[in-house]
Amino acid sequence: MSPLEDMSWPGSATGDLNQKSSDHYDNALHDQKLDSWRVCFASDSTEQCIETDGYIRHEDFVCSQDNVYFHDVALLHLSEKVSNIQPVCLPYAEETLPSGDFCYWAGWAAAETGGINTNMKFQVPIPIMSSEACSQSGFWQNQLTASMVCAGFEAPEKLKSSCMSGAEGALICQSASNSAWEVQGITSFGPNNCFVERKPQVFTKVSAYREWVEDKMKKYSYEKNMA
Structure with a gap:
């Protein structure tokens, strides 16, 4: 790192x-x-x-x-x-993230204020999802690769807290070894409407x-x- x-x-x-x-x-x-x-x-x-x-x-x-x-x-x-x-760190090459660990998804998302479309800053805690869970039926199935990382909730009732359709930004996680903050993911793709599709967000895996x-x-x- x-x-x-x-x-x-x-x-x-x-x-x-x-x-x-x-x-x-x-x-x-x-x-x-x-x-x-x-x-x-x-x-x-x-x-x-x-x-x-x-x-x-x-x-x-x-x-x-x-x-x-x-x-x-x-x-x-x-x-x-x-x-x-203050910069964040790059992770080691091929560093993995434990499933269930919470990171912060931070960036910009579309918002409407008084009928005007704007961008708003956001920062939400979001758990890492295992590739097995993210690849299950109803989520992203066989579309994931080893250079991607998923984050989000499997339970539909918990999805609302991290629903950010069309958002851009980074997945920032704290290292377990020395507490440094690392940019582990870059927002890549997700559901067009996360309240409807109920799919987790997919990030480019920076360590890859x-x-x-x-x-x-x-x-x-x-x-x-x-x-």
Whole structure:
């Protein structure tokens, strides 16, 4: 486990970027530039937004006809380093999460205020679900891979507390070994209406891409310095 030493690299899900702006997304894939994008970091009272100048998506990213995302991970490079923000750690490669452990799902979700659609910050406790439970009939069955992690409640009456259809963000868990906070998941896909479908949320498993993240960061920095 290690923190993100270069504070100019936030992670994201490729599918989230694709949904936000498909026209610019296509152009971005061509030249690896996202000069019209900003990444915002918010606390309870302040918000800091920084422009991006580079984008790297996973080369094997695929979206199925069922809107299931595979290798749903991307890196954004910020035009400047972030200040006054406490980073979370990256987990060890292939680190696993015990079923039933509670993590925090934090990010942004759509909300309606006075008839106006806005984005609201959210943070909800949510338990890790085993791949066996998440793959059962009525949930995601055979659509899961080893590079995904599920979180949510099996009991329908408990689902409401973590229902966030269309949300974006990260799954933050506390390490059992040293109490450090780690980004264990990136929001990938889930039910279109979690109150109706009653399916758990699926996250990209960050530990499965630890080496990919490090390799891409090093390659990008090397090529940028050589340019």
